[in-house]
């Protein structure tokens with residue numbers, strides 16, 4: 001993950017609220033076979049304990065997962081699976097690209113290409129969800145989580161209408 005947008009938006013801080021909102025609304029991201037966030041992050045942060053645990057697999061320690069020259073995480077396999085899925089870092093477990101849908105309009109132009117790609121991906125995923133009538137309850141839950149996190153952490157409420165517009 002690029003560190004710049006994290007610092008600019010303070011996502012590491014309000015991401016915790018996003019995750020809490022997700023859990024409260026039972027709205028985990030429907031990744032399916034998508035692996036975009038495993039392929040476009042520059043750095044995936046590790047806690048010291050995670051770094052120690054992964055040391056034997058990576059051959060070195062550090063504050064982030066190493067990545068290949070093409071931007072892929074070194075643990076992403078050719079078939080799209082994660083080689084360390086059961087012990088993947090917390091950042092991987094908690095990441096949800098839909099959080100970028102809550103970024104205020106005025107900040108979108110400052111987003112890096114990587115974050116824009118994640119936001120576009122999220123919009124596309126939501127569109128897929130909304131095309132399925134049976135998933136409308138799920139979409140409602142996600143919208144509720146988004147409005148909650150934007151109000152709580154950005155201090156700039158985003159309306160459900162805006163979120164829905166971005167999802168189409």
Ligand code: SF4
Pocket residue numbers: 029030031034035036037038095096097098118121122125
């Ligand atoms: S980019 Fe979004 S949908 Fe794709 S794997 Fe990551 S969190 Fe899931």
Ligand code: SF4
Pocket residue numbers: 037038044065073074075076077081082083084085088089092
């Ligand atoms: S550790 Fe696994 S889940 Fe995390 S970015 Fe790498 S391949 Fe993806």
